[in-house]
Amino acid sequence: AQSVAQPEDQVNVAEGNPLTVKCTYSVSGNPYLFWYVQYPNRGLQFLLKYITGDNLVKGSYGFEAEFNKSQTSFHLKKPSALVSDSALYFCAVSYGGATNKLIFGTGTLLAVQP
Amino acid sequence: AAGVIQSPRHLIKEKRETATLKCYPIPRHDTVYWYQQGPGQDPQFLISFYEKMQSDKGSIPDRFSAQQFSDYHSELNMSSLELGDSALYFCASSFYTDTQYFGPGTRLTVL
Numbered sequence: 001a002q003s004v005a006q007p008e009d010q011v012n013v014a015e016g017n018p019l020t021v022k023c024t025y026s027v028s029g030n031p032y033l034f035w036y037v038q039y040p041n042r043g044l045q046f047l048l049k050y051i052t053g054d055n056l057v058k059g060s061y062g063f064e065a066e067f068n069k070s071q072t073s074f075h076l077k078k079p080s081a082l083v084s085d086s087a088l089y090f091c092a093v094s095y096g097g098a099t100n101k102l103i104f105g106t107g108t109l110l111a112v113q114p
Numbered sequence: 115a116a117g118v119i120q121s122p123r124h125l126i127k128e129k130r131e132t133a134t135l136k137c138y139p140i141p142r143h144d145t146v147y148w149y150q151q152g153p154g155q156d157p158q159f160l161i162s163f164y165e166k167m168q169s170d171k172g173s174i175p176d177r178f179s180a181q182q183f184s185d186y187h188s189e190l191n192m193s194s195l196e197l198g199d200s201a202l203y204f205c206a207s208s209f210y211t212d213t214q215y216f217g218p219g220t221r222l223t224v225l
Contacts, residue, residue, distance in 0.1 A: 104156040
């Protein structure tokens with residue numbers, strides 16, 4: 001069965017330090033991988049995606065993610081965290097095509113301390 | 115840029131009542147998805163439509179139905195509401211199977 005795991009419920013980082021939010025997936029075939037961010041009482045905002053090609057994907061607000069097929073991981077990274085990055089981050093996977101539904105991880109709360 | 119519009123933003127209903135949630139996709143997007151996010155939970159896929167036809171179905175209760183209209187907007191109809199239906203309901207739209215963009219959500223509270 002398809003699944004996405006975000007092993008950390010919460011990640012704490014000081015402002016200005018690099019951040020990593022982890023995601024691993026367990027799916028067959030060639031999945032599409034996504035990161036979305038959710039601010040309190042707001043919808044999900046698209047950050048970036050990996051479909052094919054370069055394993056390092058750059059997205060919005062300075063975020064990037066690296067697709068690692070051998071480790072089945074798609075970790076989200078940012079070189080220098082901002083307090084305004086504090087939010088709930090969801091990793092998601094889909095297969096595209098007719099079954100394009102997103103399967104989400106359980107989310108990781110990122111807390112950036114000033 | 116235009117975003118996905120959902121209405122209403124908040125809805126309070128009594129048990130056993132009926133609710134209708136509306137979703138207006140980004141212009142030129144032909145695919146609509148509905149997700150349900152319970153408190154402290156990740157979003158769960160309910161149903162999707164492509165070109166006004168149902169394209170996929172997830173864990174949507176039989177009490178719920180949905181459709182996509184000729185102008186591509188979609189409505190999620192929920193009947194015999196239960197306390198457990200209280201959640202945030204998101205609509206997302208895409209151009210075919212491209213990236214899904216989410217609306218702000220409708221927060222449904224069932225009393």
